[in-house]
Amino acid sequence: MPGERFFNDDPIDGSAGAPDLLGRRQYARHAVGLLHQVREQSESGVLALIGPWGSGKSSVLQMAIQHLKNTVASADTSVWSVAELNPWMYSDLESLTLALFSEIRAALPDDGQWSELRRKVGAFGQAVSPLGKLTGLLGLDSSELIKLVAERVAGDTSASAAKRTAETALRQAGLPVLVVMDDLDRLAPEELLVVFKLIRLVGHLPNVYYLISFDEQTLLDVLRRTDLVGSNDQRAQEFLEKLIQVRLDLPAFRDRDIAAMTTRLLNALLDSHGMSMTPDQERRFSEAYFRHLLDRLRTPRAIKRYFGQAGATLGSLAGEVDIVDFLVVTFLRTSEPGVYRMLGRHRAELTGTSIDPALHRDSRPGEHAERWKERLRQAGVAQDNLDGVLGLLGLLFPAVRQAVGNGGDPRAAARRRGIGSQDYFDRYVVFTVPADDLPETVFEQALAQLAAGTDGDEAAQLLLRLRDDTHRIVR
Structure with missing residues (x-):
């Protein structure tokens, strides 16, 4: 399929150049609708878009932003100003606070009638930031710094007075501002507390709303590493609930959606290399996918990464290896690298060329299978994934299939140019046909x-x- 992008992990915004292939635009509009409802009932608020890493949160945020920017003012809605703030760029509360108000100012209309509002918002940001931060972030020279010190000393320039002035101006203007913060779960524990303090206390202003996104379990894990919350699970959950007014749980990526995306990218991979699958290959890939891969490839990012890695190494191997074996090996290489490295150490046994008599003497039922599971544990496979990885090895190697008691034809791997053949094994680990082949x-x-x-x-x-x-x- 032309136009498929394996290596682009940038969020999509639903445009022609970055189309919405997962049907998330409708949910983005739902999020915008909730934002309007929150504004009707509260003069400030925090909405959280929650979903696992790689599930498409950033794309939903971008589509929501585009929808807001394209909305025309009506009797029921106002045109929103959008400020996007990346907390990763700032290491302390003072710098982040100044950055927040700088972004809010930049998001406001640049018409002359809004200049006074921009000035008052900026003044509040300056009032709550130390002069050293202002010097570094705003590039003030010595004369400007002296002037600023004088202005602070003269008159009522306290932070509380500046906040009251900014609040009055924002309330009178009636212009809603949305501050978007993505990937909060990737912050360090103390950085996360800095962001929450900013949102909950300093940045709690009339007509200023927040849309944040994160993976909930990861965020709770980060919170539990802070002194404020400690290792108390309930306290971490309560802390999060106190901050957020509205949860926006990203819709589940259903099995049918996963299968559709996988099929689309698989076809794109085959088409880009002028390949197709035989009915037997389709049957074998379906067995591998539905029995073992589906549970491990459950987010758009994971699926794209998987086929991106396959596309990056297929190259000169197209037509020289079995495509199903290649795809299974690619999964092991990217998701279970310890297992992939282990293959070379057991090549003789895996290809049925070992002369070790211990491998052929009679043994108790299941003994060979347990030996392989122990090898997989030592290779770093999680307990929950042992059976699945062993099943994949059984699809690749008749010797493993026999070890787990399912039988297997040693000649089948050679006939299909599979990794289980001594003549084709090396192609799968050097990503090309060796010079001596x-x-x-x-x-x-x-x-x-x-x-x-x-x-x-x-x-x-x-x-x-x-x-x-x-x-x-x-x-």
Whole structure:
């Protein structure tokens, strides 16, 4: 499918260049509708978009922002000003506070009638920020700094007075401002408390609303590492609930949505390399996917990352390996790197070429399977994933399939050019046809030349390999 982007992890905004393929635009509009309702009932508020990492929160935020920016003022709604603030860029409350008011000022209309409002909002930001921060962030020279000190000393320039002035101006203006903060769960514990203090106390202003996003479990884990909350799970949850007025739980990424996205990206991968699957390959991939991969690829980011990695390494291997084995190996390489590294250490056993008599003597039922599970544990596989990873190895290697008691034809891997064959194993771990191997395309052309009685480079290569690597070529 042309136009599919495997390597782009940027959020989409629903435009023609970044279309909404997951149907999240409707939920973004729902979020905007709730924002209007909150504004009708409260002069400030915090809404939280909650969902796992990689589930598309940033895309929903961008579509909500675009919807707000495209909204035309009516009798029921006002045009919102949107300020996007990245807390990662600031390490302390003072710097972040000044940045917040700078972003709010920048979001306000630049018409002359709003200049006084912008000035009063900026004055409040200055009042609550130390002079050193103002010097660094605003680039004030010495004369400007002296002037600012004098202005603070003269008259009522306290933070509380500046806040009252800003509140009055924002309330009279009646212009709603939305401050968007994404990925709060990636902040360090103390940085997260700084952001929450800013939102709850300093930035609690009339007609200023917040839309934040995070993965809830990760955020709670971060909160539990702070001195304020400690390891108390209930206290962490209560702290979060006190901050947020409205939860916006991202709709579940249903199995049918996951399967549809997987199918679309799989077809795009095959098309981009001029490939297709045979009915047997489709059956084998379906078995691998629905039995083992589906539970591990449950977010848009995980699916795109998976097929992106496959596309990055398929290249010269197209037509030289079994595509299903390649996709399963790619999953192990990216999701279970310890298992992938382990394959080389057990190559002889996996390809059925080991001469270790211990592998062939009689043993108790399940003993071989348990030995493989122990290897997987040592390779870093989580307990919940042991059976799934072992199942994938069974799909790749007849030797493992036999070990777990499901039988397996050792010749099947060779016939399909699978990793379970001693002749094709290396292709899957070096991402190309090794120099001492013979590519399938060369082999087929050589056979055609020999059958026709014509000379050719391919036939010469085949005869050379037949002499130097007789057993492999005969196989």
